[in-house]
Amino acid sequence: MAAVATCGTGAGSTGSMVAAGSKNNVTSFQRRGPRASGSDSSYSRLVSIAGTRPSVRNGQLLVSTGLPALDQLLGGGLAVGTVLLIEEDKYNIYSSLLFKYFLAEGIINGHTLLVASAKEDPADILQELPAPLLDDNVKKDFDEDACNHKTAESNIKMKIAWRYQLLPKMEAGPVSSSRFGHYYDASKKMPQELIEASKWHGFFFPEKSSSTLNIEPCSLTHGYIKLLQFIQNIIYEEGFDGSNPQKKQKNILRIGIQNLGSPLWGDDICCTENGNSHSLTKFLYVLRGLLRTSLSACMITMPTHLIQNKAIISRVTNLSDTVVGLESFIGSERETNPLYKDYHGLIHIRQIPRLNNLIYDVSDVKDLAFKLKRKLFTIELAT
Amino acid sequence: MFPELNNLLNTTPDRAEQGKLTLLCDANTDGSFLVHHFLSFYLKANCKVCFVALIQSFSHYNIVGQKLGVSLTVARECGQLVFLEGLKSSVDVFFRAQAEPHPLQFLREANAENLQPLYEFVREALKPVDDGDAAWRCPVLLVDNLSVLLSLGMGAVAVLDFIHYCRATVCWERKGNIVALVHDSGDTEDEENNILLNGLSHQSHLILRAEGLATGFCRDVHGQLRILWRTPSQPTTQRDRSLTYQYKIQDKSVSFFAKGMSPAVL
Numbered sequence: 001m002a003a004v005a006t007c008g009t010g011a012g013s014t015g016s017m018v019a020a021g022s023k024n025n026v027t028s029f030q031r032r033g034p035r036a037s038g039s040d041s042s043y044s045r046l047v048s049i050a051g052t053r054p055s056v057r058n059g060q061l062l063v064s065t066g067l068p069a070l071d072q073l074l075g076g077g078l079a080v081g082t083v084l085l086i087e088e089d090k091y092n093i094y095s096s097l098l099f100k101y102f103l104a105e106g107i108i109n110g111h112t113l114l115v116a117s118a119k120e121d122p123a124d125i126l127q128e129l130p131a132p133l134l135d136d137n138v139k140k141d142f143d144e145d146a147c148n149h150k151t152a153e154s155n156i157k158m159k160i161a162w163r164y165q166l167l168p169k170m171e172a173g174p175v176s177s178s179r180f181g182h183y184y185d186a187s188k189k190m191p192q193e194l195i196e197a198s199k200w201h202g203f204f205f206p207e208k209s210s211s212t213l214n215i216e217p218c219s220l221t222h223g224y225i226k227l228l229q230f231i232q233n234i235i236y237e238e239g240f241d242g243s244n245p246q247k248k249q250k251n252i253l254r255i256g257i258q259n260l261g262s263p264l265w266g267d268d269i270c271c272t273e274n275g276n277s278h279s280l281t282k283f284l285y286v287l288r289g290l291l292r293t294s295l296s297a298c299m300i301t302m303p304t305h306l307i308q309n310k311a312i313i314s315r316v317t318n319l320s321d322t323v324v325g326l327e328s329f330i331g332s333e334r335e336t337n338p339l340y341k342d343y344h345g346l347i348h349i350r351q352i353p354r355l356n357n358l359i360y361d362v363s364d365v366k367d368l369a370f371k372l373k374r375k376l377f378t379i380e381l382a383t
Numbered sequence: 384m385f386p387e388l389n390n391l392l393n394t395t396p397d398r399a400e401q402g403k404l405t406l407l408c409d410a411n412t413d414g415s416f417l418v419h420h421f422l423s424f425y426l427k428a429n430c431k432v433c434f435v436a437l438i439q440s441f442s443h444y445n446i447v448g449q450k451l452g453v454s455l456t457v458a459r460e461c462g463q464l465v466f467l468e469g470l471k472s473s474v475d476v477f478f479r480a481q482a483e484p485h486p487l488q489f490l491r492e493a494n495a496e497n498l499q500p501l502y503e504f505v506r507e508a509l510k511p512v513d514d515g516d517a518a519w520r521c522p523v524l525l526v527d528n529l530s531v532l533l534s535l536g537m538g539a540v541a542v543l544d545f546i547h548y549c550r551a552t553v554c555w556e557r558k559g560n561i562v563a564l565v566h567d568s569g570d571t572e573d574e575e576n577n578i579l580l581n582g583l584s585h586q587s588h589l590i591l592r593a594e595g596l597a598t599g600f601c602r603d604v605h606g607q608l609r610i611l612w613r614t615p616s617q618p619t620t621q622r623d624r625s626l627t628y629q630y631k632i633q634d635k636s637v638s639f640f641a642k643g644m645s646p647a648v649l
Contacts, residue, residue: 218492218536219493278534285470285531289470289472289474292471315530318566319534354413356442357634358450
C-alpha cells in the first residue's frame with residue numbers, strides 16, 4: 001500500500017504505478033509504453049511519437065482525427081487503443097470525407113496506415129486524399145474569414161531576443177508535422193510524393209475473399225474473419241503490440257474501415273431484419289481487443305441508417321468507444337429550413353468514452369452543425 | 384467506494400451483507416461508476432473478488448480504483464482479486480486454438496450453447512482456500528457487463544442459466560454476493576436484452592438503476608439513481624422499498640441529492 005500512497009493523482013504519476021505492477025500489459029492505456037518494465041523511463045519516448053499528445057484529462061495518448069474541430073469536441077483527440085465509429089450520412093458524402101481526413105492526418109504525421117474497404121481499392125482511396133494546408137495558406141484563409149488574426153510576426157525586427165532572429169525561419173515548403181491536427185484543402189489532392197513516402201497496407205475485400213481461412217468458422221462472416229486476421233498480422237509483424245521490440249521509433253497504426261456492415265462485406269444486417277445479428281458485434285469486440293493491446297487507433301464508418309434491426313445499432317454503440325453521427329441535409333426537408341441555411345448537416349456526438357476516469361470531457365453544446373466551407377470543414381454551434 | 388452511496392444503501396465495508404444478488408442497470412447513461420463503487424467496496428471489505436471485466440481493460444479499472452483508494456495490482460498479486468480481462472483474452476482465444484477450455488471459448492464456436500466454461504472459471508476462482516491464514520470474508524462475483532455476452536452470440540436464456548448456476552454456487556453454497564451490470568436498451572427493441580433484464584430483476588435483492596434525466600443533458604445533474612430493495616424468495620404483501628436520488632459524478636466521488644435539490648439549483 002505504500003506504493004499507492006506515494007502515487008499522486010496528477011497526470012504524471014498514475015502511469016508509473018501501473019507500469020511497475022503489470023509486467024505483460026501492453027495496452028496504450030498505460031502512459032508508459034508497451035512492454036515497459038517499471039524501471040526504464042519511457043514517458044518521454046511515448047510522448048515523442050509523432051502526431052500524438054497526452055490528454056489533459058487523464059494522460060491518455062491521443063491522436064488527431066484530421067479535423068481539429070472534431071478533436072476539440074472529443075476532448076482533445078482520439079485516444080490510442082480506441083474505436084471511433086462514424087454513423088454515415090445518408091449518401092456517404094461527408095463520412096467518406098471524414099475518413100479521408102483521418103487517413104491524410106496519418107500520412108502527414110508519418111503513421112502507418114491500414115485501409116480496409118469492400119467498395120474501393122485502398123490505393124485509389126489514398127490517391128484522393130485532400131492536400132494539407134500549408135502554414136501561410138492557413139493564415140490567409142483565416143484572415144479572410146476573420147477568425148484569427150496572425151500578424152506577420154516574422155517581419156518584425158526583434159529588439160530584445162535578437163539572437164533568435166539569426167536562427168533559420170520555419171520553412172514554408174513541407175508542412176510542419178510537429179503540430180497536432182492539421183487543416184486540409186478538400187479541393188486539392190495530396191501530393192504524390194507524400195503518399196509514396198508513407199507506409200500503408202490495404203485490404204480490399206474482393207481480392208482477399210478467395211483465400212482460405214485458417215480458423216474455424218464461427219458466427220462471423222467470412223469478410224470479417226479475414227479482416228481480423230489481416231489486422232492481427234500487421235499488428236504482430238510490425239510490432240505495434242510490443243511483441244518484437246521495435247528498434248526504430250515507435251509508431252502508431254491508424255486503421256480505417258469503410259462501410260462496415262454494408263452488404264459488400266458479406267453481412268446481411270442491412271438487407272433483412274433477421275440477419276446474422278452477432279457477426280458485426282463479435283467483430284467489433286475482437287477488434288477492440290486487438291486495439292487495446294497495441295498502439296493503434298481505428299476509425300470505422302458504418303451505414304447505420306440502413307441497418308434494419310435497431311437493437312444491433314444500440315449494441316454496436318455500446319461496443320464502440322466514441323460514436324459520432326452525421327446527418328446531412330441533402331434531400332431532407334431541413335434543406336429548406338431557414339435555421340439551417342448556412343450549414344450542410346448536423347453532427348451528433350453520441351458517445352464519448354470515460355477512459356481511466358469517472359468523468360469525461362463533454363461539451364455543453366449539443367446542437368452542432370457542420371459545413372464544408374470552401375476548403376475547410378467546420379463544425380459550429382447551430383444558431 | 385463512494386461514502387454517500389454507502390449511506391444511501393445503509394452499508395459499510397464492515398457490515399456487508401451476504402448471499403445477495405445486486406443488479407446494476409443503466410438506461411440512457413453510463414452506469415459504470417456503480418461498478419467501480421462495488422469493486423472498491425468489496426475489496427475494502429476484505430472479500431475475495433472474481434471480476435469478469437468484459438468491456439474495459441485492467442488498467443482502466445486500476446487507475447479509477449486508485450482514485451477510490453484501492454490498488455487492483457496489489458489485490459491481484461496477493462490473491463484477493465481474480466481478474467478476467469475479456470478484451471485481452473478474446474484476442475488469444477480467437478486467433479489461437481487453446482489447449483484447455485477457456486472461459487471465453489464461445490467466441491470460437493459458431494453456435495455456443497451455454498456459458499459452462501465461464502462458470503467453471505468462476506467456480507474455480509472463488510473456491511474456498513483451506514489454509515486458515517488468508518481467509519477472506521466472503522466470495523464476490525462482479526460482472527461488467529452481461530449485455531456484452533448477448534452481443535457476442537449467447538442467448539438470453541444461456542446468460543440467465545449462467546447467473547443461476549453462479550447464484551447457486553456463490554450466493555447459496557458459499558454465502559457470497561453477485562453484482563452484475565446490464566444495459567437497459569430503452570425503446571430500441573432489443574428483446575433478448577429485455578428478457579435478460581426482466582429475468583434478473585425478479586431474482587435480485589437489490590436493484591440500482593442509473594437513468595439519464597428525462598429532460599436531457601444537464602451539466603450539474605448527471606442522472607438519476609433508483610434504488611429498489613426486494614425480497615425475491617418470500618413473496619410479501621408489503622411494497623418493496625424504493626428510493627430515488629439524483630447524482631453528479633466528480634473526479635473522485637459521486638455526490639447524491641434528492642430530486643431537485645442539486646447544489647447548483649439551490
